[in-house]
Amino acid sequence: MSVFRSYDIRGVFPTEIDTAFARDLGVALGRHFLGVHRGKPALHLAVGRDMRKSAAECAPALIEGLRSVGHRVTDIGMVTTPCLYFAVQRVGADGGVMCTASHNPAQYIGFKVCRELAIPIGYDAGLKDVEKIMGQPAPAATPGAVERVDLDDAYIEFLTKQADEVRPIVVAVDGSNGMAGKYIEKLFSHFPAKLDGFYLDPDGSFPHHEADPSKEKNMREIGNRVREIGANVGFCLDGDGDRLGVVDEKGSLVPGDLLAALLAQDALRAARGKAAAYDLRSSKVLREAIAAAGGVPLQSKVGHAHVKRLMAEKDAVFGSELSGHFYFQLRDRSEFYADSGLVALVHMLAIVSRAAQPLSQLIAPLAKYFHTGEINFHIDDSSAALDAVRKEFADGRQSELDGVSVEYADWWFNVRASNTEPLLRLTLEGDTAAKRDAGLERVLAVLSRFGERE
Secondary structure (H helix, E strand, O other): OOOEOOOOEEEEOOOOOOHHHHHHHHHHHHHHHHHHOOOOOOOEEEEEEOOOHHHHHHHHHHHHHHHHOOOEEEEEEEOOHHHHHHHHHHOOOOEEEEEOOOOOOOOEEEEEEEEHHHOEOOHHHHHHHHHHHOOOOOOOOOOOOEEEOOOHHHHHHHHHOOOOOOOOOEEEEEOOOOOOHHHHHHHHOOOOOEEEEEOOOOOOOOOOOOOOOOOHHHHHHHHHHHHHHOOOEEEEEOOOOOOEEEEOOOOOEOOHHHHHHHHHHHHHOOOOOOEEEEEOOOOHHHHHHHHHOOOEEEEEOOOHHHHHHHHHHHOOOEEEOOOOOEEEEEEEOEEEEEEOHHHHHHHHHHHHHHOOOOHHHHHHHHOOOEEOOOEEEEEOOHHHHHHHHHHHOOOOEEEOOOOEEEEOOOEEEEEEEOOOOOOEEEEEEEOOHHHHHHHHHHHHHHHOOOEEEO
């Protein structure tokens, strides 16, 4: 599988991506940016990196490649991916590159690329062209300048302005040894909440657990800590700080789509009539919650490029994905759309602290349907499998926004090819547990003819 993925570039260091690759990528990206901004002889680009040792080696090589094409680079150092998006706005850059492998294990490294206004550059929006010109010689140019800028204080100030009043509560935070941990203590110094933080030191070897809050096993420690100290809420961040996992005061995991319902309703309090986006794997209760708050529900394909594009097109104030990505309509000098684990955290601080009831009770009315979560299948012929699904469930209302979705009166499901792995992914929900289980049995009977469940 190519290191050029649907949304970013990602591979094992140094066998798939090394410093030579990073420099060549800088040259190719530099040439691509010149094509996007025709008429400009050189551009201003921001570059950040995460805490991996491989990032510390690859980021300077990337910068060297960008400069060799003539671009001016603002190096913002070791930051979260959302901070890179913020930096593009704050320093007035034409685009940015983040050297990170997000939540992937320690042996991985990669790059996330955006244009101005944090507009993502995915495979279909430019990375395909970058892949084609990788390794070609750089055109002759006077090397661009590089400046090192520390935006930590400015970013903390930006984060603190994202929520209204935060009242005194007890909060546990698991930084997962990812990049968000760098900001936690400074951020909480601006709020009356009592912090119990752990694994806050950025460490790219991830010595305690994977930096992926979408996996339940990685949420166990934060759940235990909440119960031990009697916290009101617990948060867990991922490797590069663009996702958030949450447990309630009982230490129980709050599903991403139910959490999104709370955040969407909060965003719509001051923006009634505006739109909120969600990916099509999410519970239908999210669509209902957005409508009940006076918002316009927008169903999106899976993936940050699709959610951000839809939000920009429809002037949406909020967006979400089942995996714990929460997107916000933000402003710093100009309006932009970005996902951020810490912005979501700050909003949840305000929601939980001002509520007259605990988080579990806020979530309870939303847990009205029965969802399977995402189920993966190793299937070689995904096209044949999807065709079989279309035929077997022809009596349902079908749509093909992303893969195949089928909806009945009291249950629905979606089957789609993964954008990052050679898998088919199934999500299914029923109005009752019996409807969920019966529907799942039917879909499994079809998919099992083509491959194995993970």
